[in-house]
Amino acid sequence: MSNTAKHLSVSVWRGFADGHYQTFEVPRQDNQTVLDVVTWIQRNTEPSLAYRFACRVGVCGSCAMTVNGRPRWTCRTHISKVVDQDGKLELAPLANLPPIKDLVADMRPFFDKWEKAEGKFHPSKTRVDPMATISPETTKRQAADKAIECINCGVCYAACDSVRWNPAYLGPAALNRAWTLANDERDAGGPQRLKAVSANGGCHSCHSHQSCEQHCPIGLNPTESIAGLKRLTVDAYIRGELS
């Protein structure tokens, strides 16, 4: 603390898409997350400041914002990671989503695309059938396990230029989810899912920039999942299953 400013100078996006940055002075502390800073502003200076959070411990995925120009979970971002000795910090809503107000982005397009990518489980059995036995050692289950921990925070979506340049693109999270289901041996929605993810805006719209992989807060790799979908859909196309 001795070499750093005692206050943070925090520029916060206010208003809607045509809004502006408003600067707040916030006391700097040894242990302080970006979410702590936003909460301090709302409780002490600007009660009308809109932001979204729930768990505060990196489980719910609701507090993602743009921090100094890049998407992050604010609850798991320590101030020392993102602020230099000048103590300047800039906050805005997640990119590639319509802003609602201040730091809150409308997540509906994100979840709409999740559904459009057939990101839901299609059961192949009923409740009276015996429980499916899935070996954790199979290649498919290991591929699903590798991508399964996504909590829908939208960080990858906000860091994706393919989403930015092509609004129809389903985005890394939705396609990553589709990949986990494509590898779920209990799922019966494979054919319709492959059609969904190979349509306009599907996996073949990904340019493999790998920004999603670089920014996922829990180290998932949607680029790898999307590459898997590309191979699956090409195989299906060659077999005549996508016509």
Place this chain on the structure above:
Amino acid sequence: MSVRNTAYRGNMLWIAAMIHRVSGVLLALFLPFHFLVLGLALEGEAALDGFLIWTENPLVKFAEMGLVFLLTIHLLGGLRVLVIENLPWREDHKTLATLTTSIAAVVAFVFLTRVL
């Protein structure tokens, strides 16, 4: 005023993707001039030879080095994308991106040493 939200760009793999894209655009811009030069042959031997003599200028050789760099890095960048999308996942994509750029730079330099 607009939101500043593009700082996620600039990591090595993003730069590798952009180099691949920009090199492709520059090569596409070069292509019509290449065909124009080939078209000089239709006007006669003298027209083409006159241009080819002009290309002996060292400055043109330096420009050709840039062209060789673009061609090599675009080719290798394309192979890198094919590796990403078609082979089992590798964890060394930053190394591959670095290799791509390094090999293109070496090839361009070797070209220059041979034509100057």
